[in-house]
Amino acid sequence: MKKENFLNITKIKQEFPLLKRTINSKPIVYLDSGATSQKPQFVLDAMTDYYEEINANVHRGAYQIAEQATTASENARKSIARFIGTTNEHEVIFTKNATEAINLVAHSWGRINLAEGDVVLLSLLEHHANIVPWHQLATERGVKLRWIPITPEGRLDLTNLDQLLEGVRLLAVTAASNVTGDMPDIPYLAEAAHAVGALCLVDGSQYVPHRATDVSKLNCDFFAFTGHKMCGPTGVGVLWGRHEILDAMPPFLGGGEMILDVRLDGFTPNEVPWRFEAGTPPIAEIIGLGAAVEYLEAVGMTAIREHEIDLTNYALRTLTERFGSDLIIHGPPDTTNRGGILSMCLKDIHAHDLSQVLDQNGVCVRAGHHCARPLLRELGVTATSRASLYLYNDESDVDTLSDALYEASSFFNF
Amino acid sequence: MAGLEDLYREIILDHYRNPRNRGELESPPAVVAEGFNPLCGDEVKLWLLLEGEVIADIKIGGQGCSISQSSASMMTTAVKGKTIEEARQIINSFKHMMSIHESGLDEEHSQSIDDQPVEAELGDLAALRGVVKFPVRIKCATLGWNTFNQALKDAGNDDQVSPV
Numbered sequence: 001m002k003k004e005n006f007l008n009i010t011k012i013k014q015e016f017p018l019l020k021r022t023i024n025s026k027p028i029v030y031l032d033s034g035a036t037s038q039k040p041q042f043v044l045d046a047m048t049d050y051y052e053e054i055n056a057n058v059h060r061g062a063y064q065i066a067e068q069a070t071t072a073s074e075n076a077r078k079s080i081a082r083f084i085g086t087t088n089e090h091e092v093i094f095t096k097n098a099t100e101a102i103n104l105v106a107h108s109w110g111r112i113n114l115a116e117g118d119v120v121l122l123s124l125l126e127h128h129a130n131i132v133p134w135h136q137l138a139t140e141r142g143v144k145l146r147w148i149p150i151t152p153e154g155r156l157d158l159t160n161l162d163q164l165l166e167g168v169r170l171l172a173v174t175a176a177s178n179v180t181g182d183m184p185d186i187p188y189l190a191e192a193a194h195a196v197g198a199l200c201l202v203d204g205s206q207y208v209p210h211r212a213t214d215v216s217k218l219n220c221d222f223f224a225f226t227g228h229k230m231c232g233p234t235g236v237g238v239l240w241g242r243h244e245i246l247d248a249m250p251p252f253l254g255g256g257e258m259i260l261d262v263r264l265d266g267f268t269p270n271e272v273p274w275r276f277e278a279g280t281p282p283i284a285e286i287i288g289l290g291a292a293v294e295y296l297e298a299v300g301m302t303a304i305r306e307h308e309i310d311l312t313n314y315a316l317r318t319l320t321e322r323f324g325s326d327l328i329i330h331g332p333p334d335t336t337n338r339g340g341i342l343s344m345c346l347k348d349i350h351a352h353d354l355s356q357v358l359d360q361n362g363v364c365v366r367a368g369h370h371c372a373r374p375l376l377r378e379l380g381v382t383a384t385s386r387a388s389l390y391l392y393n394d395e396s397d398v399d400t401l402s403d404a405l406y407e408a409s410s411f412f413n414f
Numbered sequence: 415m416a417g418l419e420d421l422y423r424e425i426i427l428d429h430y431r432n433p434r435n436r437g438e439l440e441s442p443p444a445v446v447a448e449g450f451n452p453l454c455g456d457e458v459k460l461w462l463l464l465e466g467e468v469i470a471d472i473k474i475g476g477q478g479c480s481i482s483q484s485s486a487s488m489m490t491t492a493v494k495g496k497t498i499e500e501a502r503q504i505i506n507s508f509k510h511m512m513s514i515h516e517s518g519l520d521e522e523h524s525q526s527i528d529d530q531p532v533e534a535e536l537g538d539l540a541a542l543r544g545v546v547k548f549p550v551r552i553k554c555a556t557l558g559w560n561t562f563n564q565a566l567k568d569a570g571n572d573d574q575v576s577p578v
Contacts, residue, residue: 350454350478350479350480351454351455351479352454352456352478352479352481352551352554353479353480353481356418356421356548356551357418360417360418367454368453368454368455369452369454369455382454382455382457382477382478383454383455411418411422412427412480
């Protein structure tokens with residue numbers, strides 16, 4: 001019996017042009033929003049309108065469309081600030097993506113504030129974007145890395161958090177795992193970090209698209225996320241930081257826009273946030289992200305989260321009923337603080353082969369290590385097939401996935 | 415429209431279920447090479463024993479998808495007991511097959527006469543010609559071959575073929 005949803009998914013699907021496509025004459029079933037989300041017409045129109053009507057470089061307003069372009073992109077900054085729970089839009093820095101946002105912190109905060117022997121605490125859940133910049137800093141500066149372990153369920157194991165935090169200057173952790181779906185308790189972790197004088201950076205890439213985000217409630221010091229996973233275009237991401245921390249940070253990339261003055265003997269950096277935005281920004285993409293925020297606010301983040309909880313429960317229940325122990329779904333078995341990420345291993349069928357059969361049926365999932373090789377090593381697998389749910393997925397999508405899994409199971413039946 | 419049967423021929427599934435020449439060789443004298451496909455975690459480890467110009471023995475280990483493992487298995491049966499020169503010819507034929515554009519496999523575009531001896535050489539490996547319809551999987555099919563190339567190079571045969 002279908003449960004009543006707040007959202008009309010059929011209507012929502014129609015708002016995303018790509019979801020009308022067919023693959024091998026079958027309707028596309030897009031279950032890879034963890035890799036990138038589809039875009040609603042509303043966002044596409046906002047970007048086309050920008051190019052057709054007000055395209056001009058920003059912050060140089062000597063004529064009307066230049067003013068309009070500047071206003072549109074700064075309005076997007078305000079929308080995004082509101083969306084993540086801050087009234088100070090100058091705490092919102094535009095980057096290329098979440099990876100660049102984290103690199104910005106490693107470079108502009110890490111290089112100044114971390115010395116040899118200082119500890120950066122990461123977790124085994126992390127995506128490479130929140131691992132490699134710290135490895136680079138470790139090699140360059142003699143900074144030590146430490147790792148919060150995970151439970152068999154794929155959640156953070158915080159049993160020894162006090163010991164783990166000894167000597168830590170920065171805790172860098174994900175707000176939602178892109179493999180197990182676990183959503184760590186960020187307020188708890190941030191408070192624990194602050195208690196030892198450490199800052200807390202959060203990778204919100206898989207969180208912001210799916211849950212109402214409030215950086216003041218999360219209590220973190222840096223928050224990174226990306227536009228393309230939240231119905232926005234590729235090429236734009238965000239670093240939020242507490243203004244007093246950002247004010248004390250030197251620039252990241254150098255060039256135009258991020259300066260107040262350039263002389264023969266040096267330069268004066270600009271105010272925050274423009275200090276960290278070198279060169280012409282991705283204006284169309286920023287406007288597209290602003291439109292994505294408007295779209296998601298109109299649908300409602302609470303409704304989206306409720307829908308995903310229902311759908312993930314449906315998926316966990318029906319897949320477990322049908323396949324039993326033949327199908328391993330990594331991660332917590334219930335939807336408490338868990339996102340709609342289903343990393344699966346079906347019998348001994350390799351992820352690549354499984355995804356091949358799914359592709360033949362129009363079902364799009366990701367096969368591989370999901371840029372989380374330390375995590376997959378810990379889980380004891382080299383690759384999984386990952387289905388990730390979003391606001392435009394419904395029970396029929398899960399049913400099609402289930403049928404395709406069954407077909408794979410028969411095809412590779414040894 | 416490419417179907418699963420184009421990719422997963424029975425021979426391929428047979429080699430996946432029952433891979434040939436699994437195991438290890440004493441090294442030295444055997445040369446060991448490892449190949450890895452970071453995109454999906456396919457691994458091939460290869461032991462190569464040369465006696466003069468002859469591939470006296472070859473063993474493979476590793477884990478991964480059906481295409482990578484079966485292709486590596488088929489490769490060992492194709493080259494074992496051959497001379498290095500014969501093995502290079504087989505590598506060339508396989509490379510040629512993997513580079514045929516998928517339109518070359520349609521019924522309207524029948525194979526040219528000089529392609530046929532190539533496929534005769536390949537034996538079981540001809541079953542992999544469907545892989546070109548699934549470009550993402552070509553790296554899986556060529557993994558074992560690139561590892562074999564590496565082993566030949568490490569064994570001191572510098573004038574061997576460029577990567578597949």
